[in-house]
Amino acid sequence: MSKTAVIIIDMINTYDHPDADRLVPSVAKAIPALSRLLERARAAGAPVIYVNDNFGEWRSHHGELLDKALAGPHADLVEPLRPDDTSLFVVKARHSIFYETPLTYLLAQEGIDHVVLCGQVTEQCVLYSALDAHIRHLQVTVPEDAVAHIHADLADAALRMMRRNMDANICKAADVTF
Template identity: 70%
Template sequence: MPSTALIVIDMINTYEHEDAEVLVASVREALPGIATLIEHARASASPVVYVNDNFGEWRSHHGEILDAALAGRHRSLVEPVVPDENSLFVVKARHSIFFETPLAYLLGQLKAERLVLCGQVTEQCVLYSALDAHIRHFDVVVPDDAVAHIDADLADAALQMMSRNMSADVCTVKDVEFDG
């Protein structure tokens, strides 16, 4: 099995944006799966890389982003997925985890060939990140019970696109294996 990295997308979140209330319900459903993936990746010593929006705060770093999210009104959605001391953290400003970030370089250093994507939002950041991973020749895995959405119909379409057009393995959390 190729070297696998877990990528946790935008889960360190204050939920203070336009679609937050719709998103929160879906995050609650996806949260157990995301937490399970993090636990399994850590147990197998596979890299866990958080890639998170900076929310337009160009002076922010991961500690400030985490502190703001934990101080927010949806702290319970952040606590189960807090990065540990071995987690890696990349700050992004746009939808794709790769767009103008050092992630591709980091994954090269980790010798990762397979990426398990989880987090939010399925029809936005997860979709664009899966496409960018695919064109960079990574094997992509997207557990459909570990991604959250704003629009269920668009999320379903996005998962179909990832499977059909990007050769992503769209599966469930229980089907994901980490190699360490």
């Protein structure tokens, strides 16, 4: 039997970076579907794992990243997705959620073979993470209404690539099952 985890990518964010002005509207649009998906996952007892960039803050931990994001000008984009006491947290330095992180080990320890990738950025971190999940023989689902993009055309192409090249299930967040 398949065990599913929801992975929230890079949503603990101050949006103090290049292209943030292009990203923020897409994030705001994705938050309602992502929030509902998180509620359903938690109610079903599915693991929720936040994998977040450390933004070069090598002495920080997840609590500090969260506090800084909640104190920033875009706290309204972070608050609805705030980790709860059951959430797991992995810090990453680069695009893929797997690159030099303990995520592969964590998923194996938890018996997870299906990942639901949500968050940002569709045409970057989500795409690269989907490829890395695929080569690790994990089932991949990407709810297209629970991911955010900088460039809509590249995001559409990335979703098509994930479906075609990585056999990812591209669906609506409401259609994800646990």
